[in-house]
Amino acid sequence: MLRPSPASPLLSLPGAVPAEAPDEGVAAHYGDLFREQRALADGSGFVDLSHRGVVTVTGPERLSWLHLLLTQHVSDLAPGHATEALILSAHGHIEHAVYLVDDGETTWMHTEPGHQEALIAYLESMKFFYRVEVADRTDEIAVVHLPAGSIAEAPAGAVVRETAHGRDLFLPRAELEPFAAANGPAAGVLALEALRVEAHRPRLGLETDHRTIPHELGWIGTAVHLQKGCYRGQETVARVHNLGKPPRRLVFLHLDGSEVHLPPHGAPVRLASDGEEGRQLGFVTTSARHHELGPIALALVKRNVPLDAQLTAGGTAAAQEVVVEP
Numbered sequence: 001m002l003r004p005s006p007a008s009p010l011l012s013l014p015g016a017v018p019a020e021a022p023d024e025g026v027a028a029h030y031g032d033l034f035r036e037q038r039a040l041a042d043g044s045g046f047v048d049l050s051h052r053g054v055v056t057v058t059g060p061e062r063l064s065w066l067h068l069l070l071t072q073h074v075s076d077l078a079p080g081h082a083t084e085a086l087i088l089s090a091h092g093h094i095e096h097a098v099y100l101v102d103d104g105e106t107t108w109m110h111t112e113p114g115h116q117e118a119l120i121a122y123l124e125s126m127k128f129f130y131r132v133e134v135a136d137r138t139d140e141i142a143v144v145h146l147p148a149g150s151i152a153e154a155p156a157g158a159v160v161r162e163t164a165h166g167r168d169l170f171l172p173r174a175e176l177e178p179f180a181a182a183n184g185p186a187a188g189v190l191a192l193e194a195l196r197v198e199a200h201r202p203r204l205g206l207e208t209d210h211r212t213i214p215h216e217l218g219w220i221g222t223a224v225h226l227q228k229g230c231y232r233g234q235e236t237v238a239r240v241h242n243l244g245k246p247p248r249r250l251v252f253l254h255l256d257g258s259e260v261h262l263p264p265h266g267a268p269v270r271l272a273s274d275g276e277e278g279r280q281l282g283f284v285t286t287s288a289r290h291h292e293l294g295p296i297a298l299a300l301v302k303r304n305v306p307l308d309a310q311l312t313a314g315g316t317a318a319a320q321e322v323v324v325e326p
Contacts, residue, residue, distance in 0.1 A: 005025050005050065005051040005052070005053065005113055005114070005138050005139075006025070006050075006138075006139060006173070007025045008025055008026045008027070008048050008050045008051065008142075008176070009176060009177050010026070010027060010048045010050075010176065010177070010180055010186060011026070011027055013027070013030060013180070013186055014030070014031075015029075015030040015031030015032075016030050016186075016188075017029055017030070017031070017188070019188065019189050019190070022112065022113055022114075022205055022206070023051060023113065023189045024051065024113070025050070025051035025113065026048045026049065026050060026051045026188075026189055027048060027186065027188040027189070028188045028189060028190045029187075029188035029190050029191065030185070030186055030187070030188055033188070033190055033191060033194075033289065033291075034289075034291040036185070036186075036187035036188055036190075036191035037187070037191040037194055037195065037290070037291040038291050039147075039185060039187055039191075040147040040187050040191055040192065040195060041147070041195065041291070042147075042149070043147050043148060043149025043150045043151070044147070044150065044185075045147065045150075045183075045184065045185045045186060045187045046144055046145060046146050046147075046150075046152065046179075046180070046183050046184070046186060046187065047144070047145040047147075047186070047187050047188070047189060047191070047192045048142075048144060048176070048180070048186060048188075048189075049110070049142075049143040049144060049145050049168070049189070049192075050142035050143060050144070050173065050176060051113045052110045052111065052112065052113055052138075052143045053110060053111045053112065053113060053114065053115055053116025053117075053119070053136075053138050054108070054109070054110050054116065054136075054137040054138045054141045054142075054143060054170065055098075055108075055109050055110075055111065055116050055119055055120060055123075055134065055135070055136060055137065055138075056106050056107065056108055056109070056134070056135045056137050057106070057107040057109075057123070057132055057133070057134050057135075058105065058106050058107075058132070058133045058135070059130070059131045059132035059133050060131050061130045061131045061132055062102075062106075062107050062132050063075050063076070063077055063102065063107065065126075065127075065130040065132050066107060067228070067229070068126075068229070068230075068231060069087060069123070069126055069231060069232070070085035070086070070087060070098070070231065071085050071086040071087070071088060071214065071223060071224040071225065071228075071231060071233075071234075071237070072084065072085035072086075072223060072224070072225050072228075073225040073227070073228040074100070074102075074107075077102050077107075078102075079102055079103055079104035080101065080102075080103070080160070080162075081101065081102070082099070082100070082101045082161040082162055082163050082168075083100060083101075084097065084098065084099045084100070084222060084223045085097075085098050085100065085223055085224075086098075086214060086219065086223050086224060087119070087122065087232070088213075088214075088231070088232055088233025088234075088236070088237070089232070089233055090232055090233060091233065091236060092213050092214075092233040092234075092235070092236025092237055092240075093210065093211055093212060093213060093233070094204065094208050094212050094213065094214060094219075095122075096111060096115065096118070096119050096122070096204070097111065097112070097203075097204040097223065098110070098111050098119070099111070099161065099168065100161070101159065101160070101161035101168075103159050106159075108159050108161070108170050110143045110168065110170075111204075112203075112204050112205055115204070115205075116136055116138055117136070120134055120136055139173075140172060140173055141170050141171065141172060141173065142170075142171050142172070142173045142175075142176045143168055143169070143170060143171075144168070144169045144171055144176070144179060145166055145167070145168055145169075145192065146166050146167040146168075146169065146183075147165075147166045147195075148164065148165055148166045150166065150167065152183045154167070154169050155169075155171065155175055155179060158170060158171050158175075165199065165201070190288070193286065193288050194288035194289065194290045194291070194296070196286075197252075197286050197287075197288045197290070197296050197297065197298055198290055198293065198296065200218065200250070200252055200298065200323045202217040202218065202219060202250065202285075202298070203286065206265060206285050206286045206298075207250060207285040207286065207298060207300065209300075212248075212300075213236060213237070213240060213246055214237060215237075215240050215241065215245075215246035215324070216246040216247070216248045216249055216250060216300065216324060217250045217300075217324065218250055218323055218324045220237075220241065224237060226238075226241060245303055245326065246303060246324070247302070247303055248282065248300050248301060248302055248303055249300070249301060249302075249303050249305075249322075249323070249324040249325070249326055250285075250298060250299070250300055250323040250324045251282075251298070251299050251300075251301055251305075251320045251321065251322065251323055251324075252296065252297075252298060252320065252321040252322075252323050253284075253296060253297040253298070253299055253311070253313055253318040253319065253320055253321075254293065254294070254295075254296060254318065254319045254320075254321070255287070255294070255295035255296060255297055255313060255316050255317070255318050256295070256316050256317040256318070257294040257295055259295065259316045262287040262288070262289065262295055262297070262316075263284045263287050263297065263313045263314025263315070263316050264284065264287070264314065265283075265284060265285060265286065265287075266283050266284065267283060267284040267287075267313055267314030267315075268280040268282075268283055268284075268313075268314065269281050269282040269283055269284060269299050269301055269311055269312070269313050269318070270311065270312050271305075271309055271310070271311060271312075272309075272310040272311055272312050272317060272318075273310070276312070276315055281301050281302050281305050281311075282299050282300050282301030282302060282305070283299060283300060284297050284298075284299045284313050284314060285297075285298045285299055285300055286298045287313075295316075297313055297318070298323070299311075299313060299318075299320075301320075303326045304326065305320075305326075307320070307322060307326065
């Protein structure tokens with residue numbers, strides 16, 4: 001059972017509506033979803049991600065040790081350089097996704113809400129004689145996201161993880177409310193999720209299931225380094241990359257805007273020509289209402305689904321765009 005993170009004090013902000021799973025503990029929105037999306041797209045505001053798990057690794061061998069466990073090349077990770085990585089099963093299935101940065105003394109990472117305990121248990125089991133210390137910092141450190149283009153300044157002492165999609169700040173929880181007062185307006189996680197779907201970026205637990213491999217989601221290159229040394233699951237990664245094709249592929253869907261309801265996670269994807277009794281070809285992973293594109297979604301479908309096929313997602317007409325090539 002996943003241990004929930006502390007509920008955010010920002011749920012007391014005007015208009016805050018609590019998010020549902022897997023994002024309990026923070027606000028889904030603050031009363032105006034599209035305004036919040038537009039603000040993020042324009043580089044203003046912030047998103048409270050204080051429900052995400054925060055894990056640190058310290059010790060002189062932290063990077064060389066993590067390099068053995070992660071799919072990413074981190075042995076020479078420069079201070080302040082952000083990256084992302086996966087932990088795979090022995091069969092190459094995705095078990096954890098981590099978003100990390102090193103400050104020269106400590107490697108900071110955040111992961112899906114409630115997943116930090118399982119992540120730490122795995123890391124602890126692999127310590128052996130390495131000079132490293134792993135710590136759960138979730139109760140004391142909050143993650144806050146600033147969108148790309150934001151001119152907001154990080155508070156002194158905050159650890160910053162900067163990417164093309166924005167900056168993740170690791171803040172003491174006691175500083176969360178003062179930060180919000182100085183850097184509003186706040187945007188909810190639904191706004192950030194809509195922009196994530198637009199950017200075709202996968203998320204653990206939504207775009208993944210128990211048998212997902214990185215190739216299916218486009219995580220090769222961004223979270224998986226193909227020229228690094230051995231790690232658990234590498235054989236599957238190399239075999240599929242060099243000799244085969246993944247069994248499924250991520251697609252982006254434009255949904256029929258006349259429908260009132262969005263297809264939920266897990267809703268079946270079928271050929272439109274087969275009707276709702278047709279064979280299931282995949283499932284919706286995340287759906288969202290976008291301020292410009294309207295209703296959109298990501299879905300995981302069988303690799304051999306024709307690229308020009310008209311689909312339905314949970315009964316809603318859907319036109320697909322390629323994310324992962326078949």
